[in-house]
Amino acid sequence: MAGRVTVNGVPTVTAQTEGNKVGVALATGSVAIEKQVTGDGADFAPTTFTGTLNCVSAGETLDPIPVTLTPGTTTTVDDLPYGAECTVVEDDAGQTDSTSTQVTVGTGTDPVPVITVTNEYDLAGLVILKNVDSTAVDQDGQPIAYGPFTVTVDCTFLGAPVYASGYSAANPMTADLSDGGTLELTGLPAGASCVVTETDAKGAETTTVTTTTTDGTTGPTAGDTTTVVLTPDAGTDPTNSVTLVNGFGVGSLHLVKVVQGPGAVDFGAGPFRMQVTCTLDDASGVRTTWDGVVVLGGNQPLDKTITDIAAGSVCDVSEPGAGGANTSVVSPEEVTVDSGQTVTVTATNTFLAGAIHVDKVREGPGADLYGAGPFTVALVCVQQVNGFPRIVSIPGGATRTLDQADGYQADYELLPADAVCAIRETNTGGATSAQLLDANGDPVGSVQVVAGDTVDVTAVNTFDLGSIKVTKVITGDGAATDGGGDFTVHLVCTAVRDGMTVPVPIPGGADRTLSRSTSLTTVYENLPTGATCQVTEPSTGGADAISITPNSGDDQVATVTVGDATEVEITVTNTFDPNPDTIARTGSDIWPLLLLGAGFVGLGMLLSRRPRRPRA
Incomplete structure (x- = not known):
């Protein structure tokens, strides 16, 4: 049957079922409802709460009675059936948790039972993490920087905007995050709905979002925005995070x-x-x-x-x-x-290349006799490489031999163009002088290799000659009678050729015979200039003494150096003492004859004293 209750003195019609009777009258009573708000997030709770008072009387569920609750104010509901079991069921007001006690309706003479309805509001934090996914590195292996990236967070709670600690409508929740950066928001109400948006991805090829709460992880999903409903902190640690990852190729x-x-x-x-x-x-x-x-x-x-x-x-x-x-x-x-x-x-x-051609020219009066060679030349080239000089490794070798077999010429090919080269003659073959000339006949200091062309160099070796004249002088008291024989002089010459001392073949022979009947002079011609020569007299013609000049202290040997187109003179003096036979004929000395006669007399006396053999 329809009934009527009073909520804070205001009659409210309800399809109430008849309750317990006392005598013939329907017994009724009242309940009081008190609202409590607890938790660190209580400041975010609304000022009033709605819900229903739900009662069960005599096994029958009564119609819910709408109530509006205000913390700190007691709400009283009268005219409830005696003995009914009542509690309050609240509408969702964003609370983290809600409890309501249950009471039994008494009579008018009983104390009014109190239903306590408690709502807990917790705080929540939100951490925004920014990561860059890229393998891009510089020359030192250091990652390439991207960003910063602008991130905004907009949160609402019970339909109204809410802000983390330190933020407000005038100071919105936004930050510019670089790779590895974080934005940590605290002091938000648990249950708030937050939209996280990256407003500037800096041209990233990909952007993904991963959301984590106490309820689990969602993502990564493609996109630059997500909505997260905040779950309460675990102690002081946030349980909510959003990771934004930007990929760069x-x-x-x-x-x-x-x-x-x-x-x-x-x-x-x-x-x-x-x-x-x-x-x-x-x-x-x-x-x-x-x-x-x-x-x-x-x-x-x-x-x-x-x-x-x-x-x-x-x-x-x-x-x-x-x-x-x-x-x-x-x-x-x-x-x-x-x-x-x-x-x-x-x-x-x-890489362009050129060549150097070397010709050997042998000249001078001694070229035919002493200019056969071999001769050697050496090449050194310097090339500029990256602004620094570098010695060139000569293709085929730096040293070349010039002789009759190769026509007294050599080629240095495939030399780097523009290289500067110096050429020198390391073995001159014993030449008196040697010089290197360019194509104009001028002395060569250095040459530059010309791309696609050949630079000509001429190595000129001059072989000069000199001579030695030997004059025989016969002297002494016996020269007229004993100095008419033959005398033999002997010439030995050596020359320094390319650092080594070598013998010189004597044109016309090394031994020469001098006599009054032929000639008392001889000339050794076509000797190489600069050669060191010695003259001796192996056959003196019976002379008692000889002396050769000039000499170096030994008058038996003349030592001279062959000059250039000049004649070196050597004098060989033979001295003859008087002949004894000549002295006897002139009575000069009889003592040797007297001594000889005495010798023969003595020999006769010894023979006359020889004993006779006995007769038979």
Whole structure:
């Protein structure tokens, strides 16, 4: 049957079932309802709460009675059936937890039972994490910086905006986060709904969001925004997080070195130094993403690939030094590295070459006799490589032999163009003088190799001659009678040829015979200038003494140096003492004859004293 109750003195009609009777009258009573709000987030609770008073009387569930509760104010409901069991069920008011006690309705003379309805409001924190997913690194392996990235957080609770500690409508919850950065928000009400948005992804190729609460993890999902309902803190630690990950791509730069030209095989090995500078201009700003030198060739390959270059980078490639090449062409000089792609830059170095031809000219009066050689020349070349001088390794060897077999000429081929070379004659073959002349006949200091051409050098060796005249002088008291025989003089010469002392063959023979009947002079002709010669007299013609001049202290040997187109004079003096036979005939000395006679007399006396043999 329909009934009526009173809520805080206000009659309320309800389809109430008849309750317990006392006598013939329907017994009724009242309940009081008190509202309590607890928890660290109580400040976010509403000022009033709605719900229903639910009662069960005599096994029958009564119609819910709407109530509005205010913390600190007691709400009384009258005219409830005696003995009914009553409690309050609240509408959702954003509370973390809610409890309501249960009471039994008494009579008007009983104390009014009190239903206590408690709502707990907790605080929650929210941590926003920013990560960058990219393998892009610079020349030192350091990650390329991206960002910062702007993130905003908008939270509502019970339909109204709420703000973390330190934030307000005038100071909204926003931050610029770099890779690894965090935004930690505290003091928000648990149950608040927060929209997290990355408003500027800085041109990222991908953006994903991962949400974590006490209820679990969602994601990663593609997108730059998410909504999270905050769960209460665990002690002082937040249980809510949103991770925003921005992905940035990378590409590769492939450097290729090509060497060509006639000198490439001998001089194109490198190393070659390629300068690479890459710049990225994107929403994160302008910055250098790779700046360094890449070495190709030498003891390394002629191609290399730089990986993990930040996508979108514009790379300038140059070759400051050409590695000794005459020309270097880089193509293309500027490239853009796209994500997931490899771009190729080719540097072509051309090595030009030239040659030096050496001719041997032998001249002078002694060329036919002493100019057969062999002769040697040596070449030293210096080339500028990357701004520094470098000694050139001469193809075929630096030293060449010039002799009859090769026509007294030599060729240095495949020399690097523009190299500066010095040539010298290391073995002159004993020439009196040697000089190197250019094509104009001028002395050569150094020559520069001309691309595609041959530089001519002439090595001129001059062989001069001299002579030695030997004059015989016969003297002494016995010269007239005993000095008419033959005298033999002997010549020995040596010359220094290319640092070594060698014997000189004597034109016309080393031994010469002098006599009054023929000639008392002889001339040794066609001797090499500068040779050291010695004259001796192995056959003196019976002379009692000889003396040869000039000498070096030993008058038995003359030592001289052959001059240039001059005649060196040597005098050999033979002295004869008087002959004894000549002295006897002139009565000069009889004592030797007297002594000889006495000898014979003595011998006769000894024979006369010899005993006789007895007769038979």
